[in-house]
Amino acid sequence: MSIVLAYSGGLDTSVAVHWLKERYQTEIIAYCANLGQIEDLDAVSRRAIAAGATEVIVEDVRDRFLHDYAMPALAAGAAYEGKYLLAAPLSRPLIAERMVRIAHDRGASAVAHGATGKGNDQVRFYTSVRALAPELDILAPVIDWEMTTRGSEIAYADLHGIDVGISKTSPYSIDTNIWGTSIECGDLDLIDQAPPSDAWQITTAPAEAPDRATTITIEFEVGVPVALNGQRLGLTALVSELSETAAANGVGRTEILESRIVGFKSRGVYEAPAATVLLAARADLEALVLDRETLHHKRSIADKYAELVYYGYWFTDLRAAFDAYCERLAHRVTGVVTIELYKGSARCVGRTSLKYGRYSSALADYEESDTFRHEAGAGFAYCWALPLTEGVFAR
CATH class of the missing domain: 3.90.1260.10 (Argininosuccinate synthetase, chain A, domain 2)
Structure with a gap:
């Protein structure tokens, strides 16, 4: 059995490489989607190998991410609770889809992610993989292992010589x-x-x-x-x-x-x-x-x-x-x-919009070029108000 791990190069996934390999005594294939993140992906790849990954797959999916995920969300005007433009959630189904494909190609029986039990991503990865490949096991090492704090993970990384990049010094979790x-x-x-x-x-x-x-x-x-x-x-x-x-x-x-x-x-x-x-x-x-x-x-x-x-x-x-x-x-x-x-x-x-614009200055302005039939307005207003004048509104 081999495991395909969604790998970001941060603290959780770097520790996860070693922990999964040790727990399941199997090969770990680290998958890193190039989504245009600010990290040095060459360094991320080296970090995965150093942590114990058998193979690292870094794949440029920026164009597909934008065309197939970001653009549909843009078309819908999607903003969670009116504010959040969903950059991370939009990437999760794409990462899940690619992990499933790699698992099938490599004969892996499981995929894994570095999300926590109270985070949103553990749900997103789980639902996406289940929808695409219900036969695959879905592992969540951060939920399963005995480490409960960021400090205990860092101690584990130090004990096993795992490079976690800037995770030790940054107070923030950044995606x-x-x-x-x-x-x-x-x-x-x-x-x-x-x-x-x-x-x-x-x-x-x-x-x-x-x-x-x-x-x-x-x-x-x-x-x-x-x-x-x-x-x-x-x-x-x-x-x-x-x-x-x-x-x-x-x-x-x-x-x-x-x-x-x-x-x-x-x-x-x-x-x-x-x-x-x-x-x-x-x-x-x-x-x-x-x-x-x-x-x-x-x-x-x-x-x-x-x-x-x-x-x-x-x-x-x-x-x-x-x-x-x-x-x-x-x-x-x-x-x-x-x-x-x-x-x-x-x-x-x-x-x-020369071809599809619906604005007409001749209808909208109040100048001599005005073509709106003002006399029609009175009849329109009468009909428009009828539902309010025939006993519908209780006084």
């Missing part, structure tokens, strides 16, 4: 990818205090951002961003460049007291510069190209879609049905949006 960064633990658990300045990993403090606004344009084709400031770019390059620009302007910081899957609340501190700008830009373009009833109904699915992602229910018929719905509407989401970035804010200041 990064191209779509965003999650920061937890340490002084962030003091929810009555502002996050410490050193908690933020990629964004400039809004007060320290440039004193002049940065104006950018984003072009969308069928709902997908294809050009930044008039330059056509692949999705990975566009998101990377946009993230740098937005982060330099202090855009993308979120702090939320979120409701975890397992039932309690925790503080989440997140940075998602590109995702924040793209969500605002796409919503603004939709306001131009979708009719009122479609626009309002589409916005009603955003919370449910975010819950499905957060809860680990990616591989469900409901999520697939939402994607089909959003894909049907996306053919109209083509145009250009102008965004002003300034000290933490991303404000849409202009938009155009």
Whole structure:
């Protein structure tokens, strides 16, 4: 029996490599998905081998992650509890899918992850693997082993000569990818205090951002961003460049007291510069190209879609049905949006869609070019108010 372990290079998964190998007396295949994280993946790979992994697979899945996971969530307008743009939860089903494929290819009988018992990720990995390959065992060493504190894990690592990188010195638990960064633990658990300045990993403090606004344009084709400031770019390059620009302007910081899957609340501190700008830009373009009833109904699915992602229910018929719905509407989401970035804010200041725009200045203005039939307004208002005037409202 061999085990495929989702490996990040941090404290938990580095200890897990050695612990799993020792416990099950088997080969450990460490899988590290290159999602655009800030860590040196060459060093991560070396750390896994040093910890006892037989093989390390580092795979660049950034483009697939953005196209197949981040873009559908963007299309749905998903933000968990109205704030969290789900960078980490969106990556978990992709990692699970790749681990299952590797397990099948290598003849492994189990997959493993480094999530804790009270964390969200243990649910996300479990549900994703069960949906894809219920025959595989799913191991959770951090839940099963006797170590109960971060200090006891570090002591175990020291005892066995396991390199855990910066995990020993950092007070925070950090997860990064191209779509965003999650920061937890340490002084962030003091929810009555502002996050410490050193908690933020990629964004400039809004007060320290440039004193002049940065104006950018984003072009969308069928709902997908294809050009930044008039330059056509692949999705990975566009998101990377946009993230740098937005982060330099202090855009993308979120702090939320979120409701975890397992039932309690925790503080989440997140940075998602590109995702924040793209969500605002796409919503603004939709306001131009979708009719009122479609626009309002589409916005009603955003919370449910975010819950499905957060809860680990990616591989469900409901999520697939939402994607089909959003894909049907996306053919109209083509145009250009102008965004002003300034000290933490991303404000849409202009938009155009030559083919699908529903705005008509001849109907909207009050100048001589006005073509609206004002006399029709009285009859419309009469009919609109009828449900309120025929004894329905109890006085």
